[in-house]
Amino acid sequence: AQSVSQHNHHVILSEAASLELGCNYSYGGTVNLFWYVQYPGQHLQLLLKYFSGDPLVKGIKGFEAEFIKSKFSFNLRKPSVQWSDTAEYFCAVNGGYGQNFVFGPGTRLSVLP
């Protein structure tokens, strides 16, 4: 069965600081990987996704993530955060056909102005 862990429950940063949110998954086969963002009071929106190819993927709003297969990791990064990035961030895994779409527990990011 697939599982996803996220390293940090709550991250607090000042504006312009760099961000890295950790994500590790457990699944033996080929996986599709995702980062979703949930702004306060809103639904989940896709930030970026990885299926194959270049392990460094770029998403919306200046976010990027790197897939490191040997570490079963898919960490999210942003060089300079803004107050508007304050949200809950979820890493998700889908192990392909017949597998479920499983989310990590989420990391709350608070950016101080």
Add this chain to the structure above:
Amino acid sequence: DTAVSQTPKYLVTQMGNDKSIKCEQNLGHDTMYWYKQDSKKFLKIMFSYNNKELIINETVPNRFSPKSPDKAHLNLHINSLELGDSAVYFCASFPRGSNTEAFFGQGTRLTVV
């Protein structure tokens, strides 16, 4: 045109009542999910329907029952509501077997008083 729509957006009801939440997707996807997001923001899969067939049923109380009249709809019916059922419920659709992301509805905030 909203891809995945849920109604109602907010639902306040008394303990013991029976309620339903509706979900419709116009993406032609063959798999739909219901997730429960608790106060700690953790997203837990409740049900998944693939072509009207229940393919997973996580350890949720049998007071919760998914109903799918057709491929585009997956409604969630809850009997004898309890205080602990208060949460945000998200519907999602996903084209199983394809390299793409899950699409989410805007969520239904259920408050049981």
